[in-house]
Amino acid sequence: MFPFNTDGIDPSGARFHIYNLTVQNYDDVVVPKPEAEIDCTRDFLIENCTVILGVGMTVGSVPPEKTVNCVRNATFRNVRMIRPLKGIYVKTNPGDEGTGIIENILYKNFTMDRPIWWAIYIGPQQMKEPDGDGPGCMLYPFDKKGTCSTQPRVTMRNITL
Numbered sequence: 001m002f003p004f005n006t007d008g009i010d011p012s013g014a015r016f017h018i019y020n021l022t023v024q025n026y027d028d029v030v031v032p033k034p035e036a037e038i039d040c041t042r043d044f045l046i047e048n049c050t051v052i053l054g055v056g057m058t059v060g061s062v063p064p065e066k067t068v069n070c071v072r073n074a075t076f077r078n079v080r081m082i083r084p085l086k087g088i089y090v091k092t093n094p095g096d097e098g099t100g101i102i103e104n105i106l107y108k109n110f111t112m113d114r115p116i117w118w119a120i121y122i123g124p125q126q127m128k129e130p131d132g133d134g135p136g137c138m139l140y141p142f143d144k145k146g147t148c149s150t151q152p153r154v155t156m157r158n159i160t161l
Contacts, residue, residue: 007031008054012041021049026085029054030076034062034069034100043073051081053116056089057107061125062100063093064153070101077108084119087112090159091125092151094135100154107161122159124150 008023012035023029029051032041046057057076062069081087088107092100112119126148128136137148 011044013038014040014042014044016044018044018046019048022052023049023054024052025054027055028058028089029056031056031058031060032071032074033060034065034071036065036067036069040068040070040072040101042071045075045077047075047077047079049079051079051084054081054084054086056084056086056121057081057110058086058089058091059102059105060089060091061093062091062102062154064095064098064100064151066098068099068101069154070103071105072101072103074104075106075108076110077106079107079110081110081112081115083114083116084112085116086118086121087115088120088122088161089118090122090156092123092154092156093125094133094151095153098153100151102154102156103158105159107159120161122156124148 124135126137
């Protein structure tokens, strides 16, 4: 069985640079996430990476929060992906209060060799957590139950591919 829920790097903070990586996993490869103790995960560069079988150079999951969760001003560039489950993955998470923002995200100079599921997916997180939380959009668009809802409390804007 694939070792799911084994993120590569989950950074949060401001003004960081991650570079020259080679990663093979079955989950998010580099996934900047919002952090409650800081203003916003922002102003970072991720570059010169080789990914084998990963689930994406990812932003999120960003749920709405009363203090405003956000990820902004990010650049992912010069990335080679070999058989990724997902290539580019930007995701929100459920929540009933507050707001969230994902903005000013740039993906530049990506090469993907035979993506397995989605080359690009921007929307609700696809995974259903072991405790049952999460939108469970893994089978979208084939799931006819209508369980894959967007998150209206999280604004996504200026995502450039």
